[in-house]
Amino acid sequence: MKKFLIYILFSAIAVNAFAQKDADAKTILNKLSKQYRTYDAVKTDFTLTIDNPQAGVNQTQTGTLITRSKTNKYKVSVYKAGGKALSQEIISDGKSQWTFLKDANEVQVADADNSEEAFNPAKLFTIYEKGYKYLYTGTQKISGKVYQVVDLSPENEKSSYFKVRLMVDKVKNQLYSAQIFDRNGSKYTYTLRTFTPNYKATDATFAFNKKSYPGVEVVDLR
Secondary structure (H helix, E strand, C coil): CHHHCCCCCCCHHHCHHHCCCCHHHHHHHHHHHHHHCCCCCEEEEEEEEEEEHHHCEEEEEEEEEEEEHHHCEEEEEEECCCCCCEEEEEEECCCEEEEEECCCCEEEEEECCCCCCCCCHHHCCCHHHCCEEEEEEEEEEECCEEEEEEEEEECCCCCCCCCEEEEEECCCCEEEEEEEECCCCCEEEEEECCCEECCCCCHHHHCCCHHHCCCCEEEECC
């Protein structure tokens, strides 16, 4: 899953369509961002589907995301397929990032990447605001609900990713899913199953506490 950092694929055919920022897309995204910024912290349960036909990969996992966008803090817990057994956690306090691998009982420590080119969960609801072009492509109806579809592409041509597709619930004005296309041919689909605004999260939520992981090996990559 590449530590939940979302790398995006963008089709060359669509380059001309993204020549300018689309007014309809901007209206949708501004409305979404404005509402999200009224929340201190957000918690969401999500389903992640990874699909790579060339590599014969097709799997689904579930997880939980807690994010405080204003301070670029987040915690992601990803569970093993078919259950709630923890697979990995990724925690960031905005300065450092800890990636805990359950099977190896190892945590990797790195500097948080806060550059515009990087994408992390704390930016999920505000990704478009800097360094992206966007295009409204219409609506899709799923299980009786109408979703507005917006495609994003980075303005930096040297970026390692080039497309993310957002689906926004038209009635609730909430993000429903983010679909990402990796350069290696993988497609990642994050679908938000629950959404809890103003979730009560403390600073300890966004910091790695070694005492909570008995026997963990710390690998410092800084």
